[in-house]
Amino acid sequence: MSANASSLQSLIRTEAAANPAFVCDGTPVSRAELAAKIEATAAWLAAQGIGKGDVVAVWLVNRIEWVALLFAAARCGAIVAAVNTRYRSAEVAHLLKLSGARLMVVEAAFRSVDFAAILADIAKDEVPALQRLAVIGANAIPAHWPCVRFDAFDRRYPPAPPAQDEVDQPVLLYTTSGTTKGPKLVAHSQRTLAGHAISVAKALRLDPQRHSLLAMLPFCGTFGMTSLLGFVAAGATVHVLDAFEAAPALKILGQHKITHAFGSDEMFRRILALTDAPRPLPHLEVCGFAAFQPGWRELAAEAEARGLPLFGLYGSSEVQALFSIARPIDAFADRIEGGGWPMSADAKVRVRDTETGELAASGISGEIEINAPSSFLGYFNNPDATRDALTADGFFRTGDIGRLRGDGSFVYETRAGDAMRLGGFLVAPGEIEDEIKSCNGVADAQVVAVDLKGQARCVAFVIPAKEPPMQETLVARLRERLAGYKVPARIYVVEAFPVTDSANGVKIQRARLRAMAMERIAAE
Structure with a gap:
């Protein structure tokens, strides 16, 4: 166990803490059991050849394995890339390629989500670093990559090498909105995660014997993970909804x-x-x-x-x-x-x-x-974007x-700008536009967000190629490639986009596009 006060492991205190630490699907997990699961997962990661600096993609719903994988990766000096469970093939492929993940831990299935089908739409050469999948709930799923079962809690593996705290190195990668080609990866260290968790526990004045959390946000995002870690730091019980x-x-x-x-x-x-x-x-x-x-x-x-x-x-x-x-x-x-x-x-x-x-x-x-x-x-493997995101004095x-x-x-x-808030997530229009433009029959595309029956939805405007695309075919393709909340509610064919000339060149009038979208929807 780590003794470094800036490590994630330091958050799992036992003095004055409530038990259980977690209740997942009605099953309590004590603090001692949590610590044992983390050590077992660290041994499992080491057995998979995962060590310092290696990236493990985690594509799971909320479950105790998610927590164990993050803390165990910190124990091994590895990095977890958090994969949104609502992602589809294009988004998963982008994250795997950008992170260079060697291993991905994935659900066999969850409700209506067919993880195997999504993975089948990703070519091996799109993600050359990925070596194998580790499946929870099954021995294997149909895929291009070798599969192993995540059996850290069921089988005894040789202990992981003694922990060497890498508290200032990346340990967790979140996705955030990109500008054109998909999300960037936001890197956090044990120090930034653990330090903020302690700040949250103090600011909220959490009492482990009196307070408790219902974790109903996905752990793959900072909203869900930060609230989780804050209550772990406080020693309070966390009740977990898988979704x-x-x-x-x-x-x-x-x-x-x-x-x-x-x-x-x-x-x-x-x-x-x-x-x-x-x-x-x-x-x-x-x-x-x-x-x-x-x-x-x-x-x-x-x-x-x-x-x-x-x-x-x-x-x-x-x-x-x-x-x-x-x-x-x-x-x-x-x-x-x-x-x-x-x-x-x-x-x-x-x-x-x-x-x-x-x-x-x-x-x-x-x-x-x-x-x-x-x-x-900073943004993982993206020093230019990191530099652009900071002021000269570090803000x-x-x-x-x-x-x-x-x-x-x-x-x-x-x-600010044109980023859209869809399904509770910030999405860059270019991410959806690039997928639309990759479809047959599309010469160009622009996407804007509108209020549709009380919900923020995106609307696409498409300039067709020689053979205009069938809207049903286009929507079906996008549903295969993107999370549902990113699929346009309407797709309108236009001859040209409204533009304006400026000193920096021709710019799309997104405000006019939004107005056009609302006018057409109202006409329907």
């Missing part, structure tokens, strides 16, 4: 008197819709939420009236989720806004006027810039618009 469903979430929240839950506005909306009780969950103290859908203010008011206190949050893969949160003493209107106070007392937030380039005074909107102990190491350019309040807190207002 979010409102009915099981409501049941666990009530039966186990959960005090904390973090999620999207839509998650809390669905939970409330399942019960008519005036105050259905009186033990909930903090419902930290990110607002992705229209009508979130009305939801917050309803939740408040029914005893669910919603707290606005802020975060990103680069500075980690739960970077900041509102305070209980805030007025309701302020408490539900994104932003709040940084979890770490050492974090610095400033706002830069996007027109003048000067730092903005309180109350003036501009781009949010952050310098904090939770900040990322991260968030690409978000907000303002300072003047009391130490700040307000997040909107996302």
